[in-house]
Amino acid sequence: MILFFRALLMLLAYDILSVLCRFQNVYALVKGWKVNNKPAESNVIDRVCMAVNYACIWYPKQALCLQRSFVTTYLLRKHGVAAQMVLGAQKLPFKAHAWVEVDGRAINERSNVQAAYAIWDKC
Numbered sequence: 056m057i058l059f060f061r062a063l064l065m066l067l068a069y070d071i072l073s074v075l076c077r078f079q080n081v082y083a084l085v086k087g088w089k090v091n092n093k094p095a096e097s098n099v100i101d102r103v104c105m106a107v108n109y110a111c112i113w114y115p116k117q118a119l120c121l122q123r124s125f126v127t128t129y130l131l132r133k134h135g136v137a138a139q140m141v142l143g144a145q146k147l148p149f150k151a152h153a154w155v156e157v158d159g160r161a162i163n164e165r166s167n168v169q170a171a172y173a174i175w176d177k178c
Contacts (some may be wrong), residue, residue: 058102058130062110065126068119073122085125085140086130086178094100095135104163124153127163131155138162143172 072081095100107127111118118126124140131138136157144151152172154164161168 059109061130062103062106062113062126065129066122069125070116071109076162081125082178085128088129089131090132090137091135099134099136100157100162101133102115103127103134104135106130107163117130121153122146124155127155131157139177141177142175143168145171145172 069081071083104127107123107130110126111123128138128140140158141154141156141161142151143154150172152168154161154168156162156177
């Protein structure tokens with residue numbers, strides 16, 4: 056339950072940051088987050104993903120991929136998981152997308168995301 060409320064709070068934090076700051080500042084913030092030194096629990100990835108999914112359902116506005124990735128990356132790093140937020144795009148038709156990877160595997164995402172988008176950057 057605590058993860059759910061933290062996810063809701065971080066969705067709000069992202070919304071506030073995106074109004075007050077430029078994208079590069081938000082990006083630098085994510086890049087600077089450290090992975091907590093405590094060992095990750097065995098099911099923490101699934102628990103964080105579920106909390107973010109439920110928080111997105113209850114959040115009063117639609118959370119897009121960048122916001123979801125921001126929150127997921129934050130929560131996973133706080134729980135000792137070396138998660139990376141990935142930014143990618145495809146050329147035609149042009150689409151940009153953000154997702155989270157752990158050990159090179161996309162999490163809480165459709166299975167073909169890494170094949171569908173060329174990676175711009177990971178942070």
